[in-house]
Amino acid sequence: MIKDVIKRTFPIFIGYFVVGMTFGMLLEGLGYNFIWALICSFFIYAGSMQFVMLNLLEMKAGLLKTAFTTVAVNARYGFYGISLIDKFKNFKIIKPYMIHAITDETYSILVTEKSNDNKKIFLISLFDQLYWISGCVIGNILSNVLNFNKDGFEFSMTAMFVCTFIDQFREKKNKFPQLFAGICSIVFIIIFGSNDFIFPALSLTILLLFIYRKRVEGDFS
């Protein structure tokens, strides 16, 4: 079974390890050691939010802003949970961990996993997080040791999101979710600046998605 799980999660291993290393290196660049990398990758375990948090750390953001930004960036994990309620219903003691380990990639593997083998489902989630933790910690530690010029390595994070965006863009005919998000982002960058636009942009986007719900819904379910 372990071999099977590794095979299924191998693409995630590559992605999480490389991007995790990027996070670890950037974290070290801000002056935080591997203990911080371990804490973040274990207790937060949210790639995009961890990167946004680097910004928040750098500017010593207040708690309210941190909280609102986290809600905007990670709210989708709440919606993933809705589709996983059934899948997790037979877990008892480790259910909190299974809930904690919900990420974009783990979610997409779990919802396409046909079997209801709890052990396998648990291993998939666990392995995904292990890939992430090892990337973050190793990247952080090696950041000092690897003395090649790492300028520009942070582009890997941008590239990851752009790839996801492109894949999503091609999935559905209706592009309103992206269009609304794009326009709202630009508007609120102008109004609030590039560091404070996420939460208001997402809020207005959600409003627009409900106003245009009939147009969008047909294409999505």
Added chain:
Amino acid sequence: MKPIYIVITVAVVTFLLRVLPFIIFKNKEVPKSIKYLGEVLPYSVITILVIYMFKDVELNKSGFYGIPEIIAVIYLFLIHYKFKNSILSILSSTFLYMILVQFVFI
């Protein structure tokens, strides 16, 4: 605000977001509007994150008007459209960007 508090806030809020549906919808039917939002939200959030990434990237190397970024992103779009391989796209575009930023646009 002390860094450890920022990290704790992010961790706690994130876990609350993850656990919320399991509490709210424990024995109930999920309303259609929530299901709808669940379907469309990821597309919007990723869009916002992409824009967020570029506000960072452009400010870093602002000396060159974001030209290395533009080149790397155009390359990324082309190679990802063609081969649909995330690993290839991410690694090669990052490699290209690093070369541009370290050796070409200095």
